[in-house]
Amino acid sequence: xxxxxxxxxxxxxxxxxxxxxxxxxxxxxxxxYLFWYKQPPSRQMILVIRQEAYKQQNATENRFxxxxxxxxxxxxxxxxxxxxxxxxxxxxxxxxxxGAQKLVFGQGTRLTINP
Amino acid sequence: xxxxTQSPTHLIKTRGQQVTLRCSSQSGHNTVSWYQQALGQGPQxxxxxxxxxxxxRGNFPPRFSGLQFPNYSSELNVNALELDDSALYxxxxxxxxxxxxxxxxxxxxxxx
Numbered sequence: 001x002x003x004x005x006x007x008x009x010x011x012x013x014x015x016x017x018x019x020x021x022x023x024x025x026x027x028x029x030x031x032x033y034l035f036w037y038k039q040p041p042s043r044q045m046i047l048v049i050r051q052e053a054y055k056q057q058n059a060t061e062n063r064f065x066x067x068x069x070x071x072x073x074x075x076x077x078x079x080x081x082x083x084x085x086x087x088x089x090x091x092x093x094x095x096x097x098x099g100a101q102k103l104v105f106g107q108g109t110r111l112t113i114n115p
Numbered sequence: 116x117x118x119x120t121q122s123p124t125h126l127i128k129t130r131g132q133q134v135t136l137r138c139s140s141q142s143g144h145n146t147v148s149w150y151q152q153a154l155g156q157g158p159q160x161x162x163x164x165x166x167x168x169x170x171x172r173g174n175f176p177p178r179f180s181g182l183q184f185p186n187y188s189s190e191l192n193v194n195a196l197e198l199d200d201s202a203l204y205x206x207x208x209x210x211x212x213x214x215x216x217x218x219x220x221x222x223x224x225x226x227x
Contacts, residue, residue, distance in 0.1 A: 047215040099171065100163050101146065101171075103148075103150075103160065105159075
């Protein structure tokens with residue numbers, strides 16, 4: 001079974017700073033997908049960024065980028081030029097390539113951006 | 116395009132009762148998944164439907180059941196409610212899950 005671990009329950013930074021959220025996972029699969037989702041107080045999970053395990057190049061989406069280390073089974077999220085609207089719970093998630101396309105989530109990191 | 120909508124947004128039930136939660140998938144999406152999110156935890160996978168057939172189930176007892184309709188809307192039914200069933204229930208839809216799911220805002224269920 002796959003597991004996802006987020007070791008930082010809470011983080012807090014000042015607006016415009018850069019912050020990195022950590023995520024490690026455990027799997028015996030070779031092909032899989034990794035995601036970062038954001039959950040603001042509105043409760044709706046919003047996809048932030050997606051990485052395919054067979055791609056060595058790290059994914060980027062505007063201010064969001066990942067550091068994907070397949071051998072170390074590590075998948076961290078970097079948020080540059082943080083904004084007040086980035087305040088939310090952030091969840092790292094894993095999905096196998098084969099079978100039911102279910103997401104396995106970590107426990108989440110509560111990120112607060114201070115003005 | 117419309118997103119994923121869930122109803123109701125909040126619900127209070129008594130232990131032992133039955134509940135039905137509803138979800139309208141995003142237009143064009145044929146896969147729907149349900150997740151249970153306890154307070155302060157990450158979501159846990161309950162089950163998934165693809166073209167009206169269940170094609171994956173998490174570690175939840177049979178009293179959690181579901182349906183997907185021809186228009187790809189979906190229901191989650193929970194029988195014999197227990198206090199531990201109190202949680203946020205999230206519905207997520209996708210055309211192809213590997214590209215990510217679109218989530219609804221959830222139904223907050225409280226069992227008393």
